[in-house]
Amino acid sequence: MMKLKMSLIALGLSLLTSFVGAQTADHRTDSSLVRNVFSEVLAHGEAHENLRILCKEIGHRLSGSPSADRAIIWGQSVMDRYGVDTSYVMPVDVPAWTRGDIAEATATSHEEGTMPLHITALGGSVCTPQQSWIEGPLLVVRHLDALDTLDAKNHIVLFNRPMDPLLINTGAAYGGAYDQRGSGASAAAKAGAIGVLVRSLTHALDTLPHTGSLRYKEDVSRIPAAAISTVDASALALASQSSKHPIQIRMRMNCRDLGIREQGNVVGEWRGSEWPQEIITLGGHLDSWDIGEGAHDDGSGVVHTLEALRALKSINYKPQRTLRFVLFINEENGNRGGKMYAKVASEEHLKGLRHVAAMESDAGGFVPRGVRMDAPDSGVDLVRSWSETLEPYNLHYFGRGGAGVDIGPLKKLEPRPLLMGLVPDGQRYFDLHHSSQDIWENVHKRELELGAATCASMLVLLDRNLPTK
Amino acid sequence: MMKLKMSLIALGLSLLTSFVGAQTADHRTDSSLVRNVFSEVLAHGEAHENLRILCKEIGHRLSGSPSADRAIIWGQSVMDRYGVDTSYVMPVDVPAWTRGDIAEATATSHEEGTMPLHITALGGSVCTPQQSWIEGPLLVVRHLDALDTLDAKNHIVLFNRPMDPLLINTGAAYGGAYDQRGSGASAAAKAGAIGVLVRSLTHALDTLPHTGSLRYKEDVSRIPAAAISTVDASALALASQSSKHPIQIRMRMNCRDLGIREQGNVVGEWRGSEWPQEIITLGGHLDSWDIGEGAHDDGSGVVHTLEALRALKSINYKPQRTLRFVLFINEENGNRGGKMYAKVASEEHLKGLRHVAAMESDAGGFVPRGVRMDAPDSGVDLVRSWSETLEPYNLHYFGRGGAGVDIGPLKKLEPRPLLMGLVPDGQRYFDLHHSSQDIWENVHKRELELGAATCASMLVLLDRNLPTK
Numbered sequence: 001m002m003k004l005k006m007s008l009i010a011l012g013l014s015l016l017t018s019f020v021g022a023q024t025a026d027h028r029t030d031s032s033l034v035r036n037v038f039s040e041v042l043a044h045g046e047a048h049e050n051l052r053i054l055c056k057e058i059g060h061r062l063s064g065s066p067s068a069d070r071a072i073i074w075g076q077s078v079m080d081r082y083g084v085d086t087s088y089v090m091p092v093d094v095p096a097w098t099r100g101d102i103a104e105a106t107a108t109s110h111e112e113g114t115m116p117l118h119i120t121a122l123g124g125s126v127c128t129p130q131q132s133w134i135e136g137p138l139l140v141v142r143h144l145d146a147l148d149t150l151d152a153k154n155h156i157v158l159f160n161r162p163m164d165p166l167l168i169n170t171g172a173a174y175g176g177a178y179d180q181r182g183s184g185a186s187a188a189a190k191a192g193a194i195g196v197l198v199r200s201l202t203h204a205l206d207t208l209p210h211t212g213s214l215r216y217k218e219d220v221s222r223i224p225a226a227a228i229s230t231v232d233a234s235a236l237a238l239a240s241q242s243s244k245h246p247i248q249i250r251m252r253m254n255c256r257d258l259g260i261r262e263q264g265n266v267v268g269e270w271r272g273s274e275w276p277q278e279i280i281t282l283g284g285h286l287d288s289w290d291i292g293e294g295a296h297d298d299g300s301g302v303v304h305t306l307e308a309l310r311a312l313k314s315i316n317y318k319p320q321r322t323l324r325f326v327l328f329i330n331e332e333n334g335n336r337g338g339k340m341y342a343k344v345a346s347e348e349h350l351k352g353l354r355h356v357a358a359m360e361s362d363a364g365g366f367v368p369r370g371v372r373m374d375a376p377d378s379g380v381d382l383v384r385s386w387s388e389t390l391e392p393y394n395l396h397y398f399g400r401g402g403a404g405v406d407i408g409p410l411k412k413l414e415p416r417p418l419l420m421g422l423v424p425d426g427q428r429y430f431d432l433h434h435s436s437q438d439i440w441e442n443v444h445k446r447e448l449e450l451g452a453a454t455c456a457s458m459l460v461l462l463d464r465n466l467p468t469k
Numbered sequence: 470m471m472k473l474k475m476s477l478i479a480l481g482l483s484l485l486t487s488f489v490g491a492q493t494a495d496h497r498t499d500s501s502l503v504r505n506v507f508s509e510v511l512a513h514g515e516a517h518e519n520l521r522i523l524c525k526e527i528g529h530r531l532s533g534s535p536s537a538d539r540a541i542i543w544g545q546s547v548m549d550r551y552g553v554d555t556s557y558v559m560p561v562d563v564p565a566w567t568r569g570d571i572a573e574a575t576a577t578s579h580e581e582g583t584m585p586l587h588i589t590a591l592g593g594s595v596c597t598p599q600q601s602w603i604e605g606p607l608l609v610v611r612h613l614d615a616l617d618t619l620d621a622k623n624h625i626v627l628f629n630r631p632m633d634p635l636l637i638n639t640g641a642a643y644g645g646a647y648d649q650r651g652s653g654a655s656a657a658a659k660a661g662a663i664g665v666l667v668r669s670l671t672h673a674l675d676t677l678p679h680t681g682s683l684r685y686k687e688d689v690s691r692i693p694a695a696a697i698s699t700v701d702a703s704a705l706a707l708a709s710q711s712s713k714h715p716i717q718i719r720m721r722m723n724c725r726d727l728g729i730r731e732q733g734n735v736v737g738e739w740r741g742s743e744w745p746q747e748i749i750t751l752g753g754h755l756d757s758w759d760i761g762e763g764a765h766d767d768g769s770g771v772v773h774t775l776e777a778l779r780a781l782k783s784i785n786y787k788p789q790r791t792l793r794f795v796l797f798i799n800e801e802n803g804n805r806g807g808k809m810y811a812k813v814a815s816e817e818h819l820k821g822l823r824h825v826a827a828m829e830s831d832a833g834g835f836v837p838r839g840v841r842m843d844a845p846d847s848g849v850d851l852v853r854s855w856s857e858t859l860e861p862y863n864l865h866y867f868g869r870g871g872a873g874v875d876i877g878p879l880k881k882l883e884p885r886p887l888l889m890g891l892v893p894d895g896q897r898y899f900d901l902h903h904s905s906q907d908i909w910e911n912v913h914k915r916e917l918e919l920g921a922a923t924c925a926s927m928l929v930l931l932d933r934n935l936p937t938k
Contacts, residue, residue, distance in 0.1 A: 038635070038637070039635045042634050042635050043634060043635060165511050165512060165915075166507070166508045166511050166512060168507070168861060168862055168863060168919070203915060367894050367896050369863060369865075392637060393637050394637060394838060394866070394894075396838075396865030396866065397863070397865065425836050425863075425894065427836050427913060427915045427916050427919070428913055428916070431913075444896060444897055444900075446634075446639075446672060446896045447896050447897070450637070450896070
């Protein structure tokens with residue numbers, strides 16, 4: 001039985017092979033170009049050094065900050081140096097917010113006395129009233145809807161649902177816990193709470209708070225919200241169960257809103273020789289959170305984008321379509337850069353320019369596993385037909401899913417472009433994500449380079465294989 | 470044309486699907502068992518804590534050392550605690566060698582004066598005569614056969630060929646540079662050299678020397694040989710090109726041979742319910758180099774093996790065949806444990822016991838990508854038929870290649886067993902391999918656990934799906 005199954009499977013495979021064989025010459029050129037891209041990046045790559053400059057000389061760069069201004073100037077200058085035909089900054093109005101220099105909290109129990117907690121403000125949080133201490137009893141919940149039936153009046157609520165360790169895909173585990181950070185403050189305020197702590201979104205058990213954005217609802221009062229380390233969150237939850245008296249939390253923060261500033265997306269354009277009116281975009285986001293250095297998130301995507309440009313120039317690639325290299329602004333707390341890019345793209349469509357494909361790198365600088373696609377079936381099938389070309393580079397994953405926050409808004413264009421997101425290995429990503437440890441030293445040179453080469457290879461394969469209209 | 474190709478490819482795929490469909494019930498049970506294994510390991514895993522004990526409480530454990538004795542006792546006690554039916558130590562005579570406490574070298578140039586070098590003895594090296602200084606002019610070569618035409622008399626030879634950065638597979642890059650370390654000393658001695666330095670086998674540019682074994686040829690005098698850091702090796706090569714006068718090298722080492730000692734392979738056996746005479750082995754090696762802690766090499770393989778046992782017991786798995794969990798001794802400098810295991814296996818064959826499959830984990834505790842197989846076609850096809858079951862765990866690689874040093878000698882059995890090696894991602898492995906940085910802190914908990922779960926899953930799939938004879 002096993003043997004019969006095997007030979008019929010072999011028949012199926014040989015069918016597959018023969019139709020792949022029909023396009024041998026093109027495949028051979030594709031393979032040889034991809035090999036050249038990887039060799040160029042691994043032998044002469046500048047991604048690691050560019051990331052050092054971005055992380056160490058510019059540093060973190062939250063939207064609206066002066067360092068984000070410097071990052072924009074730097075990004076454009078690198079694109080110019082690498083030889084785009086034209087570069088510009090596409091203006092985007094972005095929110096500015098500052099963390100301030102105070103984020104403190106303590107927990108006091110009748111049995112154990114007072115212990116300090118490791119917290120940091122969630123991005124966009126209001127400060128505590130008059131930047132002074134607030135104090136209230138602790139209420140620990142695991143789900144937002146638990147607040148429907150609990151009295152949270154004058155409490156400080158801790159949202160303590162961990163990321164699910166059983167999910168292999170850490171991004172899915174993040175998605176499953178994300179509502180606490182994004183919507184916890186308004187849910188708690190609606191129930192009468194005066195402040196919020198959110199368990200940091202990471203599998204790691206340590207004392208690092210991980211920040212990230214929150215969204216206040218319009219019709220609910222805005223209360224201060226902070227991320228708290230997983231160790232502290234677990235300790236508080238345990239203490240609140242075992243203590244006969246309520247745990248008292250005190251916290252203060254002096255973060256604040258600074259209004260709106262104009263910054264922008266950096267765009268570099270390399271005109272196509274055959275179909276210059278067809279545009280393929282590759283990008284990452286230039287803004288980062290304001291702790292750590294935004295090395296993986298998304299310094300990696302920025303230098304992947306720049307390195308793809310450099311490598312394709314170095315191997316003398318001649319694009320048939322127009323390649324656009326984009327460093328988006330404001331991914332972390334508003335997505336105004338991505339939305340503006342899609343708005344401009346829809347205006348460009350009216351002028352005869354067509355966005356046929358876009359790729360984003362915003363999942364870290366770890367070893368690449370493949371890509372995730374948000375595309376019509378024909379696009380997904382096309383990309384999967386390259387699996388043999390990409391197999392020698394350990395690129396095996398060609399799943400469906402969200403391609404990325406910045407290129408996501410391009411979905412609304414008609415006809416729908418092929419959207420693709422780089423999928424690096426995700427096991428270590430959330431250990432560092434949005435924390436003080438997302439620094440250059442925690443990015444591995446070869447892994448970063450393999451990601452850059454994957455992005456560049458995808459540009460080549462898209463450019464050469466997309467159907468002509 | 471594209472569309473036609475696509476639908477014919479789809480036809481091929483649907484053929485594949487239908488024959489997979491024919492074994493749906495078994496596949497569903499396989500999938501559910503694999504899911505249970507991964508959940509058990511990710512929720513309750515002890516691999517990371519076991520690795521801490523092995524690395525921090527026992528420490529490095531070169532064959533023949535007292536710490537290797539302690540590791541053997543510990544390994545057997547964990548197997549007993551996890552519930553094997555029987556455990557024993559299979560005696561193996563192993564070489565004992567000690568690094569001593571002196572490994573020093575300097576380079577002196579006419580222009581720059583004297584600089585210290587970062588070296589460590591290669592495993593098995595003789596000491597410098599009378600454990601005192603040797604001194605000679607530097608001769609830099611990149612290939613062993615360069616010495617056929619060069620005068621190396623009284624020189625100290627530096628083998629300076631880097632691992633090829635263009636190879637995606639870092640193991641292949643290691644293999645391509647390995648001859649310098651394994652055979653460099655005898656090649657240099659034959660050409661008249663008095664000492665040898667070998668560029669450390671790593672892509673990283675740093676000041677860490679990476680040790681490893683050398684093999685002296687019988688008919689050539691034994692000269693002292695040390696690994697030198699990549700930064701020092703590059704600096705020496707550059708200096709030797711630019712300096713008008715020869716660079717003088719001084720070195721001394723007091724490593725020495727300690728003869729033969731009896732230690733052994735730890736074997737734990739879990740008898741099968743249906744075909745107890747058929748044996749499936751899973752193992753890693755307990756010995757390690759004597760710098761660092763042997764955390765990835767091969768503490769990871771050790772705790773993968775122990776965790777596979779623990780997890781299968783915890784989910785109440787009932788093996789049909791006999792599962793053997795083996796912690797091999799002396800992989801690093803002799804492979805006497807692996808050879809003895811194969812010798813015993815061939816004797817067992819005469820008694821009606823049949824080794825039908827074996828798996829080894831000896832490529833680090835990084836995130837698993839799949840397995841490498843050394844097996845007849847039927848075995849390779851069988852394993853590849855599980856790709857759908859394993860896809861949700863990001864296991865995509867099912868290539869052919871050496872399955873591992875310890876199980877390799879089983880190849881000679883008839884009929885040939887299905888041999889399989891775990892393939893973790895290899896991009897970071899050689900940064901740490903055989904160096905002082907191969908320590909517990911550099912192993913990632915979830916990545917380690919995913920490797921353990923992969924090993925346990927493979928045991929289940931082999932046990933349930935190997936053809937019955």
